[in-house]
Amino acid sequence: MQNLTQPGDLVVDLFCQGPTIVRETVAAGRRALGLSVNPVLLAINRLRLSWSEETALDAARAATHLSDSLKGDVPLGRHLASLYNSACPDCGAQGVAVWFAWDRDGNYPFRKAVRCPMCEKIQEGAPDNDDLQAAQRLQPRGLAFYYALDRVAPPDHPARGRAAELVALYTPRNLSALMDLSRRLEGLEAGEEARLALAGVLLDCFDAGSSLDPYGEERPRPRTLRVPSRYMERNVWLCFEESLSRLLGTSPSQGIEEGKEYTLVSHAARDVRKTIPAGSAALVFVDPPRPDGVFWALSALWAGWLWETPSARAMRPFLRRRRFDWDWHWRVLKVALEAAGPLLKPDDHAILLFSEPDDTLLESVCLAASGAGYILEGWGYAPGIGYRLIWRWEPDAQSAEEREIEVASLERDLNVVVEESAVNALGQRGEPTPWPLLHANAYVELTERGVLARAAAISEDDPSVLTFTADAVRRAFEAAPVISFAAQDRAQDRAQDRAERTLWWLAEPRQVTEALIDRVEGLVWKLLRQQSTWSREELIRAVYARFPGLLTPDLTLVQVCIESYSVQEEDDQGVRMLRSRPEDDPQQRTTELKELRDDLVELGQRMGFKVRRKGHWDVRWQEEERDMYVFAISATARLAPHLLTKQAADEGAQRCLVVPGGRAQLVALKLQRDPRLARAVEAEGWQFIKFRHLRRLIAKKELDRHVLKTVLGLDPIAEQEAVQIPLF
Numbered sequence: 001m002q003n004l005t006q007p008g009d010l011v012v013d014l015f016c017q018g019p020t021i022v023r024e025t026v027a028a029g030r031r032a033l034g035l036s037v038n039p040v041l042l043a044i045n046r047l048r049l050s051w052s053e054e055t056a057l058d059a060a061r062a063a064t065h066l067s068d069s070l071k072g073d074v075p076l077g078r079h080l081a082s083l084y085n086s087a088c089p090d091c092g093a094q095g096v097a098v099w100f101a102w103d104r105d106g107n108y109p110f111r112k113a114v115r116c117p118m119c120e121k122i123q124e125g126a127p128d129n130d131d132l133q134a135a136q137r138l139q140p141r142g143l144a145f146y147y148a149l150d151r152v153a154p155p156d157h158p159a160r161g162r163a164a165e166l167v168a169l170y171t172p173r174n175l176s177a178l179m180d181l182s183r184r185l186e187g188l189e190a191g192e193e194a195r196l197a198l199a200g201v202l203l204d205c206f207d208a209g210s211s212l213d214p215y216g217e218e219r220p221r222p223r224t225l226r227v228p229s230r231y232m233e234r235n236v237w238l239c240f241e242e243s244l245s246r247l248l249g250t251s252p253s254q255g256i257e258e259g260k261e262y263t264l265v266s267h268a269a270r271d272v273r274k275t276i277p278a279g280s281a282a283l284v285f286v287d288p289p290r291p292d293g294v295f296w297a298l299s300a301l302w303a304g305w306l307w308e309t310p311s312a313r314a315m316r317p318f319l320r321r322r323r324f325d326w327d328w329h330w331r332v333l334k335v336a337l338e339a340a341g342p343l344l345k346p347d348d349h350a351i352l353l354f355s356e357p358d359d360t361l362l363e364s365v366c367l368a369a370s371g372a373g374y375i376l377e378g379w380g381y382a383p384g385i386g387y388r389l390i391w392r393w394e395p396d397a398q399s400a401e402e403r404e405i406e407v408a409s410l411e412r413d414l415n416v417v418v419e420e421s422a423v424n425a426l427g428q429r430g431e432p433t434p435w436p437l438l439h440a441n442a443y444v445e446l447t448e449r450g451v452l453a454r455a456a457a458i459s460e461d462d463p464s465v466l467t468f469t470a471d472a473v474r475r476a477f478e479a480a481p482v483i484s485f486a487a488q489d490r491a492q493d494r495a496q497d498r499a500e501r502t503l504w505w506l507a508e509p510r511q512v513t514e515a516l517i518d519r520v521e522g523l524v525w526k527l528l529r530q531q532s533t534w535s536r537e538e539l540i541r542a543v544y545a546r547f548p549g550l551l552t553p554d555l556t557l558v559q560v561c562i563e564s565y566s567v568q569e570e571d572d573q574g575v576r577m578l579r580s581r582p583e584d585d586p587q588q589r590t591t592e593l594k595e596l597r598d599d600l601v602e603l604g605q606r607m608g609f610k611v612r613r614k615g616h617w618d619v620r621w622q623e624e625e626r627d628m629y630v631f632a633i634s635a636t637a638r639l640a641p642h643l644l645t646k647q648a649a650d651e652g653a654q655r656c657l658v659v660p661g662g663r664a665q666l667v668a669l670k671l672q673r674d675p676r677l678a679r680a681v682e683a684e685g686w687q688f689i690k691f692r693h694l695r696r697l698i699a700k701k702e703l704d705r706h707v708l709k710t711v712l713g714l715d716p717i718a719e720q721e722a723v724q725i726p727l728f
Helices: 020-027 039-050 053-068 076-082 129-135 143-152 160-167 172-186 192-208 236-248 269-274 293-306 326-343 359-371 407-429 435-448 451-456 465-479 495-501 516-530 536-546 555-565 586-606 661-673 675-684 691-699 705-712 716-721
Strands: 010-013 031-036 085-087 094-103 108-116 121-125 230-234 262-266 281-286 344-354 374-382 386-393 482-485 503-506 566-570 576-580 610-612 619-623 626-633 654-659 687-690
Touching (some): 010 020, 020 031, 020 039, 020 262, 031 039, 039 262, 039 293, 053 076, 053 172, 053 192, 053 236, 076 236, 085 108, 094 129, 108 129, 143 160, 143 172, 143 293, 160 293, 172 192, 172 236, 192 236, 230 236, 281 326, 326 344, 326 359, 326 386, 359 386, 359 435, 359 451, 359 465, 407 435, 407 451, 407 465, 407 482, 407 503, 435 451, 435 465, 451 465, 516 536, 516 576, 516 661, 536 555, 536 576, 555 661, 586 619, 586 691, 661 687, 661 691
Parallel strands (some): 031 262, 281 344, 626 654, 654 687
Antiparallel strands (some): 085 094, 094 230, 108 121, 344 386, 482 503, 610 619, 619 626
8 A cells, every 4th residue: 555655645445345444544644435335334344443442431331221221111131131031951940041943844942052040051951841932922923023124124115025034034032132122222312433333233133143043053154045944043132242242342442543534435336436536546445245145135134223324225125136146246346446447546556355265256356347447557366365456447448348349259369368377377486386376367367468358348148258258267277288286175175165275287397487485485585684684574575575466475485484584583672573593694504514414424434334425415325336325405495406306316215305493394384385395205205304303313323224214214105194294
């Protein structure tokens, strides 16, 4: 952000799915504008950004008033707690049910968990007759049901039937409790921030209180709006108390300091030009909404329960839409990006970013941006962080819509570009590469060559453009001269998870550059030598600045390289800084390597071997002119020059690579990342020895050949099965 904007510039978060972008924008001294059509998201974001100690106190007082408000002649909190009264299944004492598990088809609870004051713990067991009677006491279509339904869709609204299905996702008991809470919140005398805080708590309750969570499983994100055959009914009042407690425990530092400039606006992204004038933004962030029908339907339901506002009513169309397919997604995103383009000043940028390694989401984003007239200027992908694509809007660029698109020609161009991108990408990285990065690189190439802009201009009457493009890309990749190192399947893995872990490499590698992981290692060492101290964040940023786009390394690799070559110390102000390891001083390492070679010569001679120094090996131990042990000594963790270059040694010779102990974790990571290296270890029986362990061996005067073999633990097959190496 600092590189693309100036202090005081306006930064727009086009979909405002969370508070992070707004928070980091104002922290950088810029102004922030967040837009969302979803009042639920806006409420959550406002709450997180405005959170303070004063708000926490006001929210606590408001929650007390809500709990003490009367339901008949009983305080509301006591009434809601009584809905879940239940006997302990162990001792029979009166307690409070934390949850009931229901059989959907039989419509009865078959299991419960009760917080027992006598046992002083939660006891699980079967419900008794009182539990069964209490569960049926409220009618499924009672007052709470129709109140909840009318809030969302009036009797004459076309979405009323669908809204009724959504309301029925709640048990009568939970629906009654939730509607009591929402009604009391509506009439509560409290400040705006306190009411917003309690609305956030209620949203938690709406989520936890539905019947969408299956019994016996970790609570998953609902993928369908169908009640599982065995589902959970949670105690709504306990959910309210627990959510309030979590909220009150939130650090005030999560909020934005008073006086910082930011605004959250309830607007669809396509209407952004109604909010701010053209040319007023320096940067637009886009984290695209996902085509998640469950999320949008529940958001519409909950917004109607909480607010009687135009923005809540504007969500009603989402009640009726049962599917949000990807072809719809990219076309809607294209419209939003077209609307956002004029906001940018000349030469300013839009950044599209998202964390999920979702192939279709990336495809939709690239197709939409290309069709909306954006030019890709930079990109990156790293596991655990996600994608970042930097675009510049060029309204005067030639539009593909001005010419007729010939589909057969387009498909041929797709095939050519994708095959070239796969081969070039692997050659440039110099190592087996995961599918998400190769897939992203293919779409980058298609974007930069204008192929996606042509695809986006295909008539809407044709079959799905997104599917057509994705299928062509996959066919082209399968035809490319590449091979895969398949990930080991686990029963619980999704196909997408296995695809993400599968590595691809050239079928016939010829001229390839040095492996990316070795280049990252070399850069980290160089940077630590060039500058005496670094903060961890500065060093990581410096590494990523040298490896953009296709060469973006994953964060784990960068961090392990940093750990391998640095030590952490506190400076005079007590700030933790990184320095180069003292033992990595070039002069000291040169001396150390010479001493180790001399030590290996001495040790070999002491055990009766003929010792030679020639060829690619630093030291050879021979018997009857045959190599018995061959040693390569390295101050780095670069494995490829040793393991993949087929250095000559007599058959049966033990190959040993001697490395500093500080490189052990990096060596292990390289073997885990690159199947070529791991296979070489197994095939040729490589042994890895730390510097300090070699010194211990040399110090053992009684060491003989038999003991040496035992101590080295020669078992390369076991090493490969563990995908590790025994660095002593």
